[in-house]
Amino acid sequence: MQRWQQFELEACEYLNNVFKDLPFTFKCEGGSDSLGEDIMVYKGKDHIFSIEAKLSPAQSGQFSLIPIESCGKVQYTYSRDNKFPSDSNSEKIIKHLNQNINTYSEVTQRGIAINGLQSVLINWIINHYKTKSSKFIITSKGIGSFKAIVPIDQLRDNFYVHACLRRKRSGSRKVPNYQYELAETLAQTHFSGLGLGIKGFEYDGKGISLTLKSSAQLSKDQRYLPENMYISSDRRGKNRYIIKKRSSTNNINVVFSLVYKHETSTGLEALRSELMKYL
Structure with missing residues (x-):
């Protein structure tokens, strides 16, 4: 079992123990599926929202691009194979890549850092998680360490956000x-x-x-x-x-990652306050 899987299980057990006085159940569901919710919150049989489990540093989403060559020039477009539709943030990222195509044309598995779009990158991740019905991120920097629970809308104050363009084998x-x-x-x-x-x-x-x-x-x-x-x-x-x-394709992807800024447990009251809305 990989460390991120251990953390997901540990986080789920932690939440169930902390909130055992309330009629909610936290279930690990994400597994290796990057498109699925990591931890689903249930009241009885009803799924009310989800929580992302991220062992920092952690990948936090991605989308695929299709390179189209015309008149000897490459331009990127949003792949139709992406599970979520393009939004204004992904369009801004693609526009930036195409305007600086000389920097982003030779893509390898090592990746090319995407710079100068910090606010856009943060907004993409926030929107991505909200699309998945996720309201919080539970994070830490190690197994058996502190647990920080961060509301999705407070992501920019608590995480460093990075993105790169790289070739990556498609998911399973x-x-x-x-x-x-x-x-x-x-x-x-x-x-x-x-x-x-x-x-x-x-x-x-x-x-x-x-x-x-x-x-x-x-x-x-x-x-x-x-x-x-x-x-x-x-x-x-x-x-x-x-x-x-396993997929045999090797796509060009914009890959996002998060690094937690702090090293303290926090956020239990914010999560409890959200849960109380469903009572």
């Missing part, structure tokens, strides 16, 4: 139905070679998952399967893993 997706049988065969062969047995497979909205007969510490290399598939930890059960499909 669930294995398509027609490849379930192939995924099972590949997983059985793979884990057999590692001396591990599979207890069974399950299928749901997240795709195909499996449960091992015994616990295992899988290295990064041991998580890869043929056919661009890989094994990801599934927090819904012990020794459980999801089989996912």
Whole structure:
């Protein structure tokens, strides 16, 4: 389990413990899906809002660009494959890139820092989180350390915001139905070679998952399967893993990141005040 995953679980447990006197439940939902909410807040069965869990420094959103060449000149446009529509902030960022195309044309995986747009970058992140129904960010700089809870609208006072333009492999997706049988065969062969047995497979909205007969510490290399598939930890059960499909594309992305400015616990009263509105 990666450190950001540990922090998400730790933050969820922390919130459930602190607010155990109120009829709300905090559930970890984000996982590796950058488009999903990290922590969802429920009153009974009703989802009322979400909280972003960010172990600082942390990635805080992205959108893809399509380079279009015309008359020997490259211009960027907003990709139709983005899950959220373009807004005025993304349009300003794209305009800045195109006006300084000599700086931003040779894009690699190392990335090129986007400078001179601090206010626009902050506003993009705020709008992005609000689109996801997120009202707060819970953050820290380490596992087992302080917990700061920041209202989304106070982001600029509490975080340094950075953005870069870089090539990045597209995110993973669930294995398509027609490849379930192939995924099972590949997983059985793979884990057999590692001396591990599979207890069974399950299928749901997240795709195909499996449960091992015994616990295992899988290295990064041991998580890869043929056919661009890989094994990801599934927090819904012990020794459980999801089989996912890796993308073969290498897109140009504007990638945002946050760095928390302080090192103190704060924000519990602000969150409690928001929760009380739903009673």
